[in-house]
Amino acid sequence: GRYDLQISLHASDPLIHRLLTRTNYYEQIIGYIRTINALKKEKNAANLYINLIFIITSLNIENLPSFVDFAGKLGVNSVTCHYLTIFKPEHIKLSCFFMKETTNRMFDEAQRRAQKHNIQFFLPPRFGTGEAVKAAGSCRDPWDHLFVDALGNALPCCYAGEPIGNLHNSDFLSIWNNEEYKRLRHSFITGKPHSRCKDCFKSSPVNIDDIRSHITFRSNNKKEIFEILGMKDNS
Template identity: 30%
Template sequence: MFYLNNYHIDILTRNVPCPIRLNVELTTNCNLKCVMCRGSQNYVEGNKAGRHLTVEDFARILNGIDLNRLKVLNLAGSAESLLNPDILPILALCRENKIIVELITNGMLLTPQISKQLIGYSSEIHVSFGGSRRETFEAIRQGADFELICKNIKTLSKLKKENNQRYPQIWINPILMKRNIQELPEVIALAKELDCHGVACSHLIVDSPELIRESLFFHKQEANHYLQKAEEVAKRDQISFVRPAYFSQESDDDGKRETIEAWKTCRFLWNYAILGVEGLIPCSGSGDLKLDCDGNVIRNKFMDIWNNGWYAGMRYKLLTGNPPQCCINCTDPSVKDPNHIGSYFKEEVFSDAFDYAKKELTRSQKGEFDQRECSVLSSNEHISG
Protein backbone atom coordinates (compact mmCIF):
# COMPACT_ATOMS: atom_id res chain seq x y z
CA MET A 1 0.00 0.00 0.00
CA PHE A 2 1.31 3.46 -0.94
CA TYR A 3 0.65 6.27 1.51
CA LEU A 4 0.89 9.99 0.81
CA ASN A 5 2.48 12.04 3.57
CA ASN A 6 2.04 15.80 3.88
CA TYR A 7 5.18 16.46 1.85
CA HIS A 8 3.96 14.32 -1.06
CA ILE A 9 0.52 15.90 -0.90
CA ASP A 10 2.00 19.39 -0.98
CA ILE A 11 4.19 18.56 -3.99
CA LEU A 12 1.34 16.91 -5.88
CA THR A 13 -1.33 19.51 -5.16
CA ARG A 14 0.23 22.91 -4.37
CA ASN A 15 3.59 22.85 -6.15
CA VAL A 16 2.49 21.67 -9.57
CA PRO A 17 4.59 22.99 -12.48
CA CYS A 18 3.17 24.87 -15.45
CA PRO A 19 0.79 22.83 -17.63
CA ILE A 20 2.19 21.26 -20.79
CA ARG A 21 -0.87 22.21 -22.83
CA LEU A 22 -2.74 25.49 -22.66
CA ASN A 23 -6.05 26.21 -24.38
CA VAL A 24 -6.64 29.95 -24.87
CA GLU A 25 -9.92 31.54 -25.93
CA LEU A 26 -9.10 34.69 -27.91
CA THR A 27 -12.63 35.99 -28.39
CA THR A 28 -16.27 35.39 -27.53
CA ASN A 29 -17.38 36.38 -31.04
CA CYS A 30 -18.36 34.08 -33.88
CA ASN A 31 -19.20 34.82 -37.50
CA LEU A 32 -21.33 31.70 -38.07
CA LYS A 33 -24.58 30.31 -36.68
CA CYS A 34 -23.97 26.57 -36.72
CA VAL A 35 -27.10 24.57 -35.98
CA MET A 36 -25.41 22.36 -33.36
CA CYS A 37 -23.23 24.92 -31.65
CA ARG A 38 -23.92 26.80 -28.45
CA GLY A 39 -21.35 29.28 -29.66
CA SER A 40 -23.90 30.50 -32.23
CA GLN A 41 -25.27 32.70 -29.47
CA ASN A 42 -21.98 34.60 -29.81
CA TYR A 43 -22.70 35.47 -33.45
CA VAL A 44 -22.14 39.12 -34.28
CA GLU A 45 -22.17 41.10 -37.49
CA GLY A 46 -19.07 43.06 -38.30
CA ASN A 47 -17.17 41.91 -35.23
CA LYS A 48 -18.66 44.80 -33.22
CA ALA A 49 -19.64 43.08 -29.98
CA GLY A 50 -18.25 40.58 -27.52
CA ARG A 51 -14.91 40.40 -25.74
CA HIS A 52 -11.40 39.87 -27.08
CA LEU A 53 -8.08 39.00 -25.49
CA THR A 54 -5.68 41.82 -26.39
CA VAL A 55 -2.11 41.15 -27.45
CA GLU A 56 -0.94 43.01 -24.33
CA ASP A 57 -2.93 40.69 -22.07
CA PHE A 58 -1.79 37.69 -24.09
CA ALA A 59 1.81 38.76 -23.49
CA ARG A 60 1.11 38.98 -19.73
CA ILE A 61 -0.18 35.42 -19.79
CA LEU A 62 2.96 34.19 -21.56
CA ASN A 63 5.16 36.02 -19.07
CA GLY A 64 3.47 34.15 -16.23
CA ILE A 65 4.07 30.60 -17.45
CA ASP A 66 7.08 28.37 -18.07
CA LEU A 67 7.43 28.40 -21.85
CA ASN A 68 10.11 25.71 -21.68
CA ARG A 69 7.57 23.28 -20.21
CA LEU A 70 4.65 24.37 -22.39
CA LYS A 71 4.46 22.03 -25.38
CA VAL A 72 1.32 23.20 -27.18
CA LEU A 73 -0.80 26.33 -27.18
CA ASN A 74 -4.27 25.64 -28.54
CA LEU A 75 -6.22 28.63 -29.83
CA ALA A 76 -9.84 27.58 -29.53
CA GLY A 77 -13.04 28.24 -27.65
CA SER A 78 -16.76 28.53 -28.24
CA ALA A 79 -16.21 31.17 -30.92
CA GLU A 80 -13.90 31.98 -33.86
CA SER A 81 -10.33 32.80 -32.80
CA LEU A 82 -9.50 34.57 -36.06
CA LEU A 83 -12.09 37.27 -35.29
CA ASN A 84 -9.76 38.67 -32.65
CA PRO A 85 -8.48 41.98 -34.11
CA ASP A 86 -5.05 41.26 -32.56
CA ILE A 87 -4.73 37.81 -34.13
CA LEU A 88 -1.69 38.68 -36.28
CA PRO A 89 0.39 40.22 -33.45
CA ILE A 90 -0.67 37.33 -31.19
CA LEU A 91 0.58 34.80 -33.75
CA ALA A 92 3.75 36.84 -34.23
CA LEU A 93 4.34 36.74 -30.46
CA CYS A 94 3.96 32.97 -30.53
CA ARG A 95 6.56 32.74 -33.29
CA GLU A 96 8.97 34.99 -31.39
CA ASN A 97 8.71 32.71 -28.36
CA LYS A 98 8.91 29.54 -30.49
CA ILE A 99 5.55 28.34 -29.19
CA ILE A 100 3.91 25.48 -31.05
CA VAL A 101 0.33 26.50 -31.88
CA GLU A 102 -2.76 24.47 -32.66
CA LEU A 103 -5.71 26.31 -34.16
CA ILE A 104 -9.36 25.37 -34.48
CA THR A 105 -11.16 27.58 -36.99
CA ASN A 106 -14.18 27.62 -39.26
CA GLY A 107 -11.83 28.61 -42.08
CA MET A 108 -13.68 31.71 -43.24
CA LEU A 109 -10.88 34.07 -42.16
CA LEU A 110 -7.92 31.79 -42.86
CA THR A 111 -6.29 34.34 -45.15
CA PRO A 112 -2.85 33.96 -46.77
CA GLN A 113 -1.48 36.53 -44.30
CA ILE A 114 -2.60 34.48 -41.32
CA SER A 115 -1.53 31.21 -42.95
CA LYS A 116 2.01 32.52 -43.39
CA GLN A 117 2.24 33.20 -39.65
CA LEU A 118 1.15 29.64 -38.89
CA ILE A 119 3.55 27.81 -41.18
CA GLY A 120 6.39 26.23 -39.27
CA TYR A 121 5.07 27.26 -35.85
CA SER A 122 1.73 25.49 -35.88
CA SER A 123 1.53 21.74 -35.44
CA GLU A 124 -2.10 21.33 -36.47
CA ILE A 125 -4.93 23.39 -37.93
CA HIS A 126 -8.41 21.94 -37.57
CA VAL A 127 -11.07 23.33 -39.89
CA SER A 128 -14.63 22.67 -38.74
CA PHE A 129 -16.62 21.13 -41.57
CA GLY A 130 -20.26 20.54 -42.44
CA GLY A 131 -20.20 18.18 -45.41
CA SER A 132 -18.77 17.59 -48.87
CA ARG A 133 -21.49 19.50 -50.74
CA ARG A 134 -22.11 23.21 -50.59
CA GLU A 135 -25.83 22.86 -49.83
CA THR A 136 -25.27 20.54 -46.87
CA PHE A 137 -22.28 22.47 -45.57
CA GLU A 138 -23.94 25.88 -45.60
CA ALA A 139 -27.22 24.57 -44.17
CA ILE A 140 -25.37 23.23 -41.11
CA ARG A 141 -22.77 25.98 -40.78
CA GLN A 142 -25.06 28.92 -41.47
CA GLY A 143 -23.27 31.97 -42.80
CA ALA A 144 -20.34 29.97 -44.15
CA ASP A 145 -19.04 30.10 -47.72
CA PHE A 146 -18.10 26.55 -48.70
CA GLU A 147 -16.07 27.55 -51.75
CA LEU A 148 -14.12 30.21 -49.83
CA ILE A 149 -13.23 27.79 -47.05
CA CYS A 150 -11.98 25.19 -49.54
CA LYS A 151 -9.98 27.90 -51.30
CA ASN A 152 -8.40 28.99 -48.01
CA ILE A 153 -7.40 25.41 -47.20
CA LYS A 154 -5.86 25.01 -50.66
CA THR A 155 -3.91 28.23 -50.20
CA LEU A 156 -2.52 27.04 -46.86
CA SER A 157 -1.50 23.73 -48.43
CA LYS A 158 0.20 25.57 -51.27
CA LEU A 159 2.11 27.86 -48.90
CA LYS A 160 3.35 24.84 -46.96
CA LYS A 161 4.78 23.32 -50.12
CA GLU A 162 6.34 26.60 -51.25
CA ASN A 163 8.09 26.90 -47.88
CA ASN A 164 9.06 23.21 -47.83
CA GLN A 165 7.25 22.69 -44.51
CA ARG A 166 5.48 19.58 -43.23
CA TYR A 167 3.58 21.59 -40.65
CA PRO A 168 0.94 22.55 -39.84
CA GLN A 169 -0.95 19.35 -40.47
CA ILE A 170 -4.36 20.29 -41.84
CA TRP A 171 -7.36 18.42 -40.51
CA ILE A 172 -11.02 18.59 -41.52
CA ASN A 173 -13.42 18.14 -38.59
CA PRO A 174 -17.05 17.24 -39.38
CA ILE A 175 -19.69 16.80 -36.68
CA LEU A 176 -21.64 13.71 -37.70
CA MET A 177 -25.43 13.75 -37.85
CA LYS A 178 -28.27 12.33 -39.92
CA ARG A 179 -28.15 15.07 -42.54
CA ASN A 180 -24.45 14.69 -43.40
CA ILE A 181 -23.38 11.11 -42.57
CA GLN A 182 -23.91 9.99 -46.19
CA GLU A 183 -21.32 12.53 -47.33
CA LEU A 184 -18.54 11.31 -45.02
CA PRO A 185 -16.77 9.20 -47.68
CA GLU A 186 -16.89 12.24 -49.98
CA VAL A 187 -15.42 14.41 -47.20
CA ILE A 188 -12.45 12.02 -47.07
CA ALA A 189 -12.00 12.34 -50.83
CA LEU A 190 -12.25 16.13 -50.58
CA ALA A 191 -9.58 16.14 -47.87
CA LYS A 192 -7.29 14.36 -50.32
CA GLU A 193 -8.09 16.93 -53.01
CA LEU A 194 -7.33 19.80 -50.60
CA ASP A 195 -4.05 18.13 -49.59
CA CYS A 196 -5.10 17.72 -45.96
CA HIS A 197 -3.43 15.39 -43.51
CA GLY A 198 -6.63 13.86 -42.24
CA VAL A 199 -10.25 13.91 -41.18
CA ALA A 200 -11.26 13.75 -37.52
CA CYS A 201 -14.99 13.36 -36.97
CA SER A 202 -17.16 13.10 -33.89
CA HIS A 203 -20.81 12.54 -33.08
CA LEU A 204 -23.29 15.34 -32.61
CA ILE A 205 -23.93 15.93 -28.90
CA VAL A 206 -27.50 17.21 -28.79
CA ASP A 207 -28.42 20.11 -26.51
CA SER A 208 -31.65 21.30 -28.15
CA PRO A 209 -34.93 19.40 -28.77
CA GLU A 210 -35.05 20.25 -32.47
CA LEU A 211 -31.84 18.29 -33.10
CA ILE A 212 -32.81 15.08 -31.29
CA ARG A 213 -33.72 13.19 -34.45
CA GLU A 214 -30.41 14.25 -36.04
CA SER A 215 -28.49 12.04 -33.60
CA LEU A 216 -26.98 8.97 -35.23
CA PHE A 217 -28.00 6.99 -32.17
CA PHE A 218 -31.30 6.61 -34.03
CA HIS A 219 -29.59 5.66 -37.31
CA LYS A 220 -27.01 3.13 -36.18
CA GLN A 221 -26.87 0.88 -39.23
CA GLU A 222 -26.62 3.85 -41.57
CA ALA A 223 -23.89 5.39 -39.41
CA ASN A 224 -21.85 2.17 -39.32
CA HIS A 225 -22.24 1.75 -43.08
CA TYR A 226 -20.87 5.18 -43.96
CA LEU A 227 -18.15 5.06 -41.30
CA GLN A 228 -16.93 1.84 -42.91
CA LYS A 229 -17.13 3.35 -46.41
CA ALA A 230 -15.18 6.37 -45.19
CA GLU A 231 -12.49 4.09 -43.75
CA GLU A 232 -12.14 2.38 -47.10
CA VAL A 233 -11.73 5.71 -48.90
CA ALA A 234 -9.23 6.93 -46.29
CA LYS A 235 -7.15 3.79 -46.73
CA ARG A 236 -7.28 4.14 -50.51
CA ASP A 237 -6.34 7.82 -50.47
CA GLN A 238 -3.85 7.48 -47.58
CA ILE A 239 -5.69 10.02 -45.45
CA SER A 240 -5.55 9.79 -41.67
CA PHE A 241 -9.02 9.11 -40.34
CA VAL A 242 -10.13 9.53 -36.73
CA ARG A 243 -13.66 8.28 -36.17
CA PRO A 244 -15.98 7.46 -33.28
CA ALA A 245 -16.53 3.82 -32.35
CA TYR A 246 -18.96 1.75 -34.37
CA PHE A 247 -22.35 1.16 -32.83
CA SER A 248 -22.70 -2.42 -31.64
CA GLN A 249 -25.54 -4.58 -32.90
CA GLU A 250 -26.48 -5.32 -29.33
CA SER A 251 -26.98 -2.32 -27.06
CA ASP A 252 -25.77 -2.64 -23.48
CA ASP A 253 -27.64 0.51 -22.48
CA ASP A 254 -29.13 0.04 -19.03
CA GLY A 255 -30.95 3.36 -19.15
CA LYS A 256 -28.44 5.32 -17.10
CA ARG A 257 -26.23 8.22 -18.08
CA GLU A 258 -23.08 6.24 -17.32
CA THR A 259 -19.49 7.22 -17.96
CA ILE A 260 -16.23 5.39 -17.72
CA GLU A 261 -14.53 6.22 -14.42
CA ALA A 262 -12.09 8.48 -16.21
CA TRP A 263 -11.28 10.41 -13.04
CA LYS A 264 -9.12 7.51 -11.84
CA THR A 265 -6.52 8.25 -14.50
CA CYS A 266 -7.37 11.89 -15.28
CA ARG A 267 -4.40 14.24 -15.10
CA PHE A 268 -6.10 17.31 -16.51
CA LEU A 269 -5.56 19.39 -13.36
CA TRP A 270 -1.84 18.64 -13.53
CA ASN A 271 -1.07 18.97 -17.23
CA TYR A 272 -3.75 21.07 -18.94
CA ALA A 273 -5.45 24.42 -18.50
CA ILE A 274 -8.21 26.29 -20.32
CA LEU A 275 -8.11 30.07 -20.35
CA GLY A 276 -11.37 31.76 -21.26
CA VAL A 277 -11.46 35.45 -22.06
CA GLU A 278 -12.72 36.04 -18.53
CA GLY A 279 -10.42 33.62 -16.73
CA LEU A 280 -9.47 30.00 -16.04
CA ILE A 281 -12.02 27.27 -16.74
CA PRO A 282 -11.54 24.11 -14.64
CA CYS A 283 -11.77 21.64 -17.54
CA SER A 284 -13.71 20.88 -20.72
CA GLY A 285 -15.80 18.17 -19.05
CA SER A 286 -16.65 20.06 -15.88
CA GLY A 287 -20.16 21.11 -16.87
CA ASP A 288 -21.32 23.93 -14.61
CA LEU A 289 -18.32 23.71 -12.26
CA LYS A 290 -16.88 27.14 -11.47
CA LEU A 291 -13.65 28.19 -9.83
CA ASP A 292 -14.19 29.18 -6.21
CA CYS A 293 -11.72 32.03 -6.65
CA ASP A 294 -10.80 34.86 -9.02
CA GLY A 295 -9.54 32.98 -12.06
CA ASN A 296 -8.71 36.07 -14.11
CA VAL A 297 -5.11 35.68 -15.26
CA ILE A 298 -4.83 39.37 -16.09
CA ARG A 299 -5.52 40.50 -12.54
CA ASN A 300 -3.67 37.54 -11.02
CA LYS A 301 -0.55 35.57 -11.89
CA PHE A 302 -1.34 32.33 -13.64
CA MET A 303 0.82 30.17 -11.36
CA ASP A 304 -0.76 31.71 -8.25
CA ILE A 305 -4.17 30.53 -9.47
CA TRP A 306 -2.82 27.20 -10.73
CA ASN A 307 -1.55 26.28 -7.26
CA ASN A 308 -4.15 27.99 -5.07
CA GLY A 309 -6.37 26.33 -2.50
CA TRP A 310 -9.17 25.51 -4.93
CA TYR A 311 -6.91 23.66 -7.40
CA ALA A 312 -5.04 21.95 -4.55
CA GLY A 313 -8.32 20.77 -3.06
CA MET A 314 -9.56 19.35 -6.36
CA ARG A 315 -6.27 17.53 -6.97
CA TYR A 316 -6.33 16.12 -3.45
CA LYS A 317 -9.83 14.72 -3.96
CA LEU A 318 -8.76 12.92 -7.13
CA LEU A 319 -5.56 11.56 -5.57
CA THR A 320 -7.37 10.19 -2.54
CA GLY A 321 -10.21 8.53 -4.46
CA ASN A 322 -12.86 11.03 -3.41
CA PRO A 323 -13.68 12.79 -6.71
CA PRO A 324 -16.18 15.66 -6.84
CA GLN A 325 -19.51 14.94 -8.49
CA CYS A 326 -18.55 16.81 -11.66
CA CYS A 327 -15.69 14.35 -12.23
CA ILE A 328 -17.93 11.34 -11.61
CA ASN A 329 -20.43 12.76 -14.14
CA CYS A 330 -17.80 13.96 -16.61
CA THR A 331 -19.40 15.38 -19.76
CA ASP A 332 -16.36 14.84 -21.99
CA PRO A 333 -17.60 12.72 -24.95
CA SER A 334 -14.35 10.73 -24.96
CA VAL A 335 -15.29 9.02 -21.68
CA LYS A 336 -18.79 8.05 -22.76
CA ASP A 337 -19.89 4.54 -23.65
CA PRO A 338 -20.75 4.69 -27.40
CA ASN A 339 -23.74 2.37 -26.93
CA HIS A 340 -25.47 4.36 -24.19
CA ILE A 341 -28.19 6.77 -25.24
CA GLY A 342 -26.98 9.17 -22.56
CA SER A 343 -23.69 9.60 -24.42
CA TYR A 344 -25.35 11.65 -27.15
CA PHE A 345 -27.65 14.04 -25.31
CA LYS A 346 -27.12 16.80 -22.79
CA GLU A 347 -28.98 16.54 -19.50
CA GLU A 348 -31.55 19.17 -20.47
CA VAL A 349 -32.82 17.16 -23.47
CA PHE A 350 -32.17 13.62 -22.26
CA SER A 351 -35.76 12.94 -21.17
CA ASP A 352 -37.14 14.12 -24.53
CA ALA A 353 -34.53 12.06 -26.37
CA PHE A 354 -35.44 8.94 -24.43
CA ASP A 355 -39.13 9.41 -25.18
CA TYR A 356 -38.31 9.82 -28.87
CA ALA A 357 -36.15 6.68 -28.76
CA LYS A 358 -39.00 4.60 -27.37
CA LYS A 359 -41.37 5.77 -30.11
CA GLU A 360 -38.83 5.06 -32.84
CA LEU A 361 -37.83 1.68 -31.54
CA THR A 362 -41.34 0.39 -30.98
CA ARG A 363 -42.28 1.26 -34.57
CA SER A 364 -39.16 -0.45 -35.96
CA GLN A 365 -40.38 -0.16 -39.57
CA LYS A 366 -37.11 1.26 -40.84
CA GLY A 367 -35.10 -1.75 -39.76
CA GLU A 368 -32.48 0.39 -38.05
CA PHE A 369 -33.16 -0.99 -34.56
CA ASP A 370 -33.60 -4.62 -33.67
CA GLN A 371 -35.99 -5.98 -31.06
CA ARG A 372 -33.20 -6.42 -28.52
CA GLU A 373 -32.56 -2.67 -28.49
CA CYS A 374 -36.28 -2.01 -28.24
CA SER A 375 -36.64 -4.30 -25.22
CA VAL A 376 -33.66 -2.71 -23.49
CA LEU A 377 -35.13 0.78 -23.79
CA SER A 378 -38.72 -0.18 -23.02
CA SER A 379 -37.62 -1.97 -19.85
CA ASN A 380 -36.08 1.26 -18.58
CA GLU A 381 -38.96 3.67 -19.08
CA HIS A 382 -38.56 4.89 -15.51
CA ILE A 383 -35.65 7.18 -16.35
CA SER A 384 -37.73 9.33 -18.68
CA GLY A 385 -40.48 9.97 -16.18
Protein backbone atom coordinates in the same frame (compact mmCIF):
# COMPACT_ATOMS: atom_id res chain seq x y z
CA GLY B 1 8.05 21.59 -33.58
CA ARG B 2 4.79 20.77 -35.32
CA TYR B 3 2.05 23.33 -35.84
CA ASP B 4 -1.51 22.02 -36.03
CA LEU B 5 -4.20 23.91 -37.94
CA GLN B 6 -7.72 22.59 -37.29
CA ILE B 7 -10.43 23.66 -39.70
CA SER B 8 -14.14 22.94 -39.16
CA LEU B 9 -15.78 21.97 -42.44
CA HIS B 10 -18.36 19.17 -41.83
CA ALA B 11 -19.28 18.47 -45.47
CA SER B 12 -17.94 18.19 -48.99
CA ASP B 13 -21.33 19.36 -50.29
CA PRO B 14 -21.94 23.15 -50.13
CA LEU B 15 -25.67 22.65 -49.49
CA ILE B 16 -25.10 20.35 -46.50
CA HIS B 17 -22.50 22.79 -45.15
CA ARG B 18 -25.00 25.65 -45.43
CA LEU B 19 -27.73 23.62 -43.70
CA LEU B 20 -25.42 22.75 -40.81
CA THR B 21 -23.68 26.08 -40.31
CA ARG B 22 -26.32 28.48 -41.65
CA THR B 23 -23.55 30.37 -43.44
CA ASN B 24 -22.43 30.83 -47.04
CA TYR B 25 -18.69 30.59 -46.36
CA TYR B 26 -18.07 27.15 -47.85
CA GLU B 27 -16.26 28.25 -51.03
CA GLN B 28 -14.29 30.82 -49.05
CA ILE B 29 -13.10 28.17 -46.58
CA ILE B 30 -12.10 25.80 -49.41
CA GLY B 31 -10.19 28.66 -51.04
CA TYR B 32 -8.30 29.32 -47.82
CA ILE B 33 -7.38 25.64 -47.46
CA ARG B 34 -6.00 25.55 -51.01
CA THR B 35 -4.04 28.76 -50.41
CA ILE B 36 -2.57 27.42 -47.17
CA ASN B 37 -1.58 24.17 -48.86
CA ALA B 38 0.05 26.04 -51.74
CA LEU B 39 2.05 28.17 -49.28
CA LYS B 40 2.95 25.05 -47.32
CA LYS B 41 4.49 23.52 -50.45
CA GLU B 42 6.14 26.76 -51.52
CA LYS B 43 7.78 27.25 -48.11
CA ASN B 44 8.45 23.52 -47.66
CA ALA B 45 6.64 23.77 -44.32
CA ALA B 46 6.38 20.07 -43.55
CA ASN B 47 5.79 20.92 -39.87
CA LEU B 48 2.38 22.47 -40.65
CA TYR B 49 -0.28 19.81 -40.08
CA ILE B 50 -3.77 20.47 -41.49
CA ASN B 51 -6.66 18.63 -39.83
CA LEU B 52 -10.28 18.89 -41.01
CA ILE B 53 -12.97 18.59 -38.32
CA PHE B 54 -16.21 16.79 -39.19
CA ILE B 55 -19.07 16.94 -36.66
CA ILE B 56 -21.19 13.85 -37.36
CA THR B 57 -24.94 14.43 -37.69
CA SER B 58 -27.92 12.78 -39.34
CA LEU B 59 -27.62 15.39 -42.11
CA ASN B 60 -24.03 14.69 -43.11
CA ILE B 61 -23.20 11.11 -42.05
CA GLU B 62 -23.83 9.74 -45.56
CA ASN B 63 -21.52 12.43 -46.95
CA LEU B 64 -18.59 11.24 -44.80
CA PRO B 65 -16.98 8.88 -47.37
CA SER B 66 -17.14 11.61 -50.03
CA PHE B 67 -15.76 14.08 -47.49
CA VAL B 68 -12.72 11.85 -46.99
CA ASP B 69 -12.24 11.68 -50.78
CA PHE B 70 -12.45 15.48 -50.90
CA ALA B 71 -9.95 15.80 -48.03
CA GLY B 72 -7.56 13.58 -49.98
CA LYS B 73 -7.87 15.80 -53.06
CA LEU B 74 -7.29 18.92 -50.95
CA GLY B 75 -4.07 17.39 -49.68
CA VAL B 76 -4.74 17.77 -45.95
CA ASN B 77 -3.05 15.56 -43.37
CA SER B 78 -6.03 14.21 -41.47
CA VAL B 79 -9.76 14.17 -40.78
CA THR B 80 -11.10 14.04 -37.22
CA CYS B 81 -14.74 13.14 -36.57
CA HIS B 82 -16.82 13.87 -33.47
CA TYR B 83 -20.42 12.94 -32.70
CA LEU B 84 -22.77 15.89 -32.35
CA THR B 85 -23.48 16.78 -28.72
CA ILE B 86 -27.16 17.51 -28.09
CA PHE B 87 -27.24 20.97 -26.49
CA LYS B 88 -30.80 21.94 -27.44
CA PRO B 89 -34.05 20.04 -28.07
CA GLU B 90 -33.80 20.78 -31.79
CA HIS B 91 -30.49 18.90 -31.88
CA ILE B 92 -32.13 15.58 -30.95
CA LYS B 93 -33.16 14.79 -34.52
CA LEU B 94 -29.62 15.54 -35.70
CA SER B 95 -27.98 12.90 -33.49
CA CYS B 96 -26.64 9.77 -35.19
CA PHE B 97 -27.58 7.84 -32.05
CA PHE B 98 -30.88 7.16 -33.84
CA MET B 99 -29.25 5.81 -37.03
CA LYS B 100 -26.56 3.51 -35.66
CA GLU B 101 -26.34 0.99 -38.51
CA THR B 102 -25.97 3.70 -41.13
CA THR B 103 -23.34 5.44 -39.02
CA ASN B 104 -21.25 2.28 -38.60
CA ARG B 105 -21.52 1.52 -42.31
CA MET B 106 -20.39 5.03 -43.28
CA PHE B 107 -17.49 4.80 -40.80
CA ASP B 108 -16.29 1.59 -42.45
CA GLU B 109 -16.47 3.03 -45.96
CA ALA B 110 -14.85 6.32 -44.96
CA GLN B 111 -12.02 4.44 -43.25
CA ARG B 112 -11.34 2.45 -46.43
CA ARG B 113 -11.15 5.65 -48.43
CA ALA B 114 -8.83 7.30 -45.90
CA GLN B 115 -6.42 4.37 -46.32
CA LYS B 116 -6.65 4.75 -50.09
CA HIS B 117 -5.74 8.46 -49.85
CA ASN B 118 -3.10 7.84 -47.17
CA ILE B 119 -4.54 10.40 -44.77
CA GLN B 120 -4.96 9.92 -41.03
CA PHE B 121 -8.55 9.35 -40.01
CA PHE B 122 -9.83 9.62 -36.45
CA LEU B 123 -13.25 8.28 -35.46
CA PRO B 124 -15.19 8.05 -32.20
CA PRO B 125 -16.26 4.52 -31.13
CA ARG B 126 -18.71 2.74 -33.40
CA PHE B 127 -22.10 1.76 -32.02
CA GLY B 128 -22.52 -1.70 -30.49
CA THR B 129 -19.38 -3.30 -31.87
CA GLY B 130 -17.42 -4.11 -28.72
CA GLU B 131 -14.44 -2.03 -29.92
CA ALA B 132 -15.33 0.45 -27.21
CA VAL B 133 -14.27 -1.98 -24.49
CA LYS B 134 -10.75 -2.18 -25.92
CA ALA B 135 -10.39 1.61 -25.78
CA ALA B 136 -11.67 2.02 -22.22
CA GLY B 137 -9.99 4.66 -20.09
CA SER B 138 -8.39 6.43 -23.05
CA CYS B 139 -9.35 10.03 -22.20
CA ARG B 140 -6.36 12.37 -21.94
CA ASP B 141 -8.27 15.66 -21.71
CA PRO B 142 -7.54 16.40 -18.00
CA TRP B 143 -3.80 16.40 -18.82
CA ASP B 144 -3.88 17.88 -22.32
CA HIS B 145 -6.62 20.53 -22.47
CA LEU B 146 -8.38 23.34 -20.69
CA PHE B 147 -11.39 24.98 -22.34
CA VAL B 148 -12.47 28.54 -21.56
CA ASP B 149 -15.91 29.94 -22.45
CA ALA B 150 -16.82 33.57 -23.17
CA LEU B 151 -17.46 34.22 -19.47
CA GLY B 152 -14.03 33.01 -18.39
CA ASN B 153 -15.30 29.68 -17.04
CA ALA B 154 -12.63 26.99 -17.23
CA LEU B 155 -13.79 23.50 -18.23
CA PRO B 156 -11.74 20.30 -18.32
CA CYS B 157 -13.21 19.35 -21.70
CA CYS B 158 -15.76 20.51 -24.26
CA TYR B 159 -18.38 18.10 -22.85
CA ALA B 160 -18.03 19.24 -19.23
CA GLY B 161 -20.99 20.45 -17.21
CA GLU B 162 -19.90 22.59 -14.27
CA PRO B 163 -16.81 24.84 -14.50
CA ILE B 164 -13.66 23.84 -12.69
CA GLY B 165 -12.66 27.48 -12.11
CA ASN B 166 -12.87 30.94 -13.66
CA LEU B 167 -10.02 32.97 -15.14
CA HIS B 168 -11.53 36.20 -13.80
CA ASN B 169 -10.96 34.92 -10.26
CA SER B 170 -7.87 32.69 -10.61
CA ASP B 171 -4.83 32.44 -12.84
CA PHE B 172 -4.29 29.54 -15.21
CA LEU B 173 -1.84 27.57 -13.06
CA SER B 174 -4.04 27.90 -9.97
CA ILE B 175 -6.93 26.31 -11.88
CA TRP B 176 -4.74 23.72 -13.63
CA ASN B 177 -3.38 22.51 -10.31
CA ASN B 178 -6.46 22.94 -8.10
CA GLU B 179 -7.86 20.13 -5.96
CA GLU B 180 -10.82 19.42 -8.26
CA TYR B 181 -8.51 18.98 -11.24
CA LYS B 182 -6.28 16.67 -9.20
CA ARG B 183 -9.28 14.56 -8.18
CA LEU B 184 -10.39 14.38 -11.80
CA ARG B 185 -6.99 13.15 -12.99
CA HIS B 186 -6.70 10.70 -10.12
CA SER B 187 -10.06 9.17 -11.07
CA PHE B 188 -8.68 8.17 -14.48
CA ILE B 189 -5.46 6.82 -13.02
CA THR B 190 -7.41 4.58 -10.63
CA GLY B 191 -9.96 3.57 -13.26
CA LYS B 192 -12.89 5.00 -11.29
CA PRO B 193 -14.40 7.80 -13.41
CA HIS B 194 -15.21 11.05 -11.62
CA SER B 195 -18.92 11.88 -11.30
CA ARG B 196 -18.37 14.53 -13.99
CA CYS B 197 -17.36 11.82 -16.43
CA LYS B 198 -19.47 8.78 -15.55
CA ASP B 199 -21.73 9.05 -18.62
CA CYS B 200 -19.05 10.12 -21.09
CA PHE B 201 -17.81 7.71 -23.76
CA LYS B 202 -14.31 9.18 -23.51
CA SER B 203 -13.92 7.92 -19.96
CA SER B 204 -15.79 4.67 -20.61
CA PRO B 205 -16.34 4.19 -24.35
CA VAL B 206 -19.03 1.54 -23.84
CA ASN B 207 -21.24 4.53 -22.97
CA ILE B 208 -21.45 5.27 -26.69
CA ASP B 209 -24.60 3.09 -26.76
CA ASP B 210 -26.24 5.18 -24.02
CA ILE B 211 -28.05 8.32 -25.18
CA ARG B 212 -26.72 10.13 -22.09
CA SER B 213 -23.25 10.22 -23.62
CA HIS B 214 -24.63 12.20 -26.57
CA ILE B 215 -26.33 14.86 -24.42
CA THR B 216 -24.56 17.88 -22.93
CA PHE B 217 -23.53 17.53 -19.29
CA ARG B 218 -24.49 21.16 -18.60
CA SER B 219 -27.26 20.84 -16.04
CA ASN B 220 -29.85 23.34 -17.30
CA ASN B 221 -29.69 22.15 -20.91
CA LYS B 222 -29.57 18.49 -19.90
CA LYS B 223 -32.67 18.71 -17.72
CA GLU B 224 -34.82 20.06 -20.57
CA ILE B 225 -33.60 17.43 -23.04
CA PHE B 226 -34.11 14.59 -20.56
CA GLU B 227 -37.70 15.73 -19.99
CA ILE B 228 -38.42 15.72 -23.73
CA LEU B 229 -36.97 12.21 -24.06
CA GLY B 230 -38.91 11.00 -21.00
CA MET B 231 -35.72 10.22 -19.08
CA LYS B 232 -34.64 10.72 -15.49
CA ASP B 233 -31.43 12.49 -14.58
CA ASN B 234 -29.70 10.39 -11.93
CA SER B 235 -26.61 12.60 -11.63
